[in-house]
Amino acid sequence: MTPAGETAYVDAIREALFEEMERDDRVFVLGEDIGVYGGAFKVTDGLLARFGEGRVIDTPISEAAIVGAAVGAAMMGMRPVAEMQFADFASCAFDMITNFAAKSRYRTGVGVPLVVRGPSGGGVHGGPFHSQNPEAYFSHTPGLKVVQPATAGDAKGLLKAAIRDDDPVIFFEHKFLYRRVHEALPAGDWIVPIGKAAVRRADPGVRRHRRGGRRPAHTLPARRGDDPLFRRQDEQGDPAARGHPNRRDRRGGRRRAGRALLRVPGRAARPGHGARHARALLAAARGVLPSECRQGLPGGEGAGRVLTRWSGEGGRW
Numbered sequence: 400m401t402p403a404g405e406t407a408y409v410d411a412i413r414e415a416l417f418e419e420m421e422r423d424d425r426v427f428v429l430g431e432d433i434g435v436y437g438g439a440f441k442v443t444d445g446l447l448a449r450f451g452e453g454r455v456i457d458t459p460i461s462e463a464a465i466v467g468a469a470v471g472a473a474m475m476g477m478r479p480v481a482e483m484q485f486a487d488f489a490s491c492a493f494d495m496i497t498n499f500a501a502k503s504r505y506r507t508g509v510g511v512p513l514v515v516r517g518p519s520g521g522g523v524h525g526g527p528f529h530s531q532n533p534e535a536y537f538s539h540t541p542g543l544k545v546v547q548p549a550t551a552g553d554a555k556g557l558l559k560a561a562i563r564d565d566d567p568v569i570f571f572e573h574k575f576l577y578r579r580v581h582e583a584l585p586a587g588d589w590i591v592p593i594g595k596a597a598v599r600r601a602d603p604g605v606r607r608h609r610r611g612g613r614r615p616a617h618t619l620p621a622r623r624g625d626d627p628l629f630r631r632q633d634e635q636g637d638p639a640a641r642g643h644p645n646r647r648d649r650r651g652g653r654r655r656a657g658r659a660l661l662r663v664p665g666r667a668a669r670p671g672h673g674a675r676h677a678r679a680l681l682a683a684a685r686g687v688l689p690s691e692c693r694q695g696l697p698g699g700e701g702a703g704r705v706l707t708r709w710s711g712e713g714g715r716w
């Protein structure tokens with residue numbers, strides 16, 4: 400139950416779609432079961448009744464066709480929002496997204512103002528084919544912006560910014576947050592800029608970087624109290640919750656905080672998006688880190704350990 404006066408994460412996304420479709424006739428949505436059914440998670444519920452079949456398009460079960468049609472429409476001046484019923488199946492449209500939409504501006508000079516959005520992440524008993532966080536596949540592709548909002552306000556403001564962007568944006572919504580995260584949202588037309596980190600709580604001692612579904616979960620006192628590294632107030636940043644953080648955001652946090660820890664959304668234990676932020680943080684901090692922590696860094700000696708574990712016993716690196 401959402402408290403009175405507050406907006407749930409899922410409703411904030413729906414509000415963003417409604418407002419942008421009202422504001423700009425070029426905006427339309429397409430995807431599987433998004434019209435009559437209102438979407439698998441009811442994100443698009445009500446859009447068909449308000450905007451009609453011409454702007455709310457139910458498609459066959461073909462992610463390649465959905466994104467391919469959206470790319471063509473975007474190149475002709477429209478602003479499509481293509482829904483992947485589950486982010487896992489964006490892989491079926493990988494070629495259209497990474498080899499065409501992302502490269503179009505650089506190859507042809509024609510931008511592709513396209514948003515590919517959909518639910519990602521686990522924790523809802525979705526099984527192995529409906530629970531992935533595939534953001535790393537796309538964040539390594541030049542020409543794409545990847546967004547993972549962590550709050551209802553960011554979900555709404557970032558989606559509005561993504562729709563107005565002149566280049567393709569991948570917008571993943573952690574499904575665990577849909578009806579668990581809510582907040583009071585400001586009135587009027589407003590956006591959250593893509594690519595600017597948000598400092599949630601400031602402290603000179605520790606800086607944590609999180610995004611997507613991890614930020615709300617790790618602000619719970621019971622969770623924070625379990626880890627000796629976080630038994631005091633710390634500085635919390637949402638770097639990728641708002642898209643890629645710029646280097647000033649990362650280095651500024653390193654200068655203010657003697658310790659940094661990256662928490663990435665729950666997914667397979669393989670190098671990915673979080674590793675890029677870890678490498679940037681360590682590269683910026685190379686002059687102040689102990690020598691054993693500098694191995695494998697740009698300009699460092701050897702290609703050994705890049706990260707060392709924090710030891711709770713005695714608080715040592």
